Amino acid sequence: MSTLWLNKVKWDEHGLVPVIAQEAGSNDVLMFAWMNRDALAKTVELGEAVYWSRSRKKLWHKGEESGHTQKVIEIRLDCDEDVVLLKIQQVGDIACHTGRHSCFFQKFEGTRVGGEWLAVEPVLKDPETIYKLD
Template identity: 60%
Template structure:
């Protein structure tokens, strides 16, 4: 990573102008989510202090919590040594990061030859996305 470049230019964006972003709960250290960012979403994240991602399925900016209310307040933003992955240390408002109503999107554990949900559902998704 070339530290002499302006911060956005120093990052390595993929062929679609995206960079992987990992969200980690600042207090517990638990990885709670993975998403993509583009330049605009990263700039918006820095400007607002809340996580904004790029939704590949919707092809638009996605303000985390815009529908659920489960906003991510960004405490710290880091890049890896190659400048091709971001790590957001966040306070997950409401304690739910996953659209399934769980604390983390990483709730499936390989047990033998099956993926098994190991984390409880904290809130029914029907109640989160009832709008």
């Protein structure tokens, strides 16, 4: 049994690696998160994205509350071996907690001295109906 492949990843000083989740097919970048060693191992084991929540300081099986899990199609590592790219199928088509397809919905408009970020992507589902808050 060899988990040497996990040693090839250059974990940062917090034991984490940045992860980009990209939708297979459309190639849309849906979200960005972090993994620790356990999260990456679990992701491979389950075939679904498991991240490390830096705010909650625990493993976060994406979609555990919303049902919007991410089925892993492919896992890539970059040239410096310190960034992971996940190609995924996004269950429910919604990756963002705001109810949008992608987290990258704010677009820069303007110039250096007069710019702004505009929300340019639609909310597909009311977040309150995604997370069943009792």
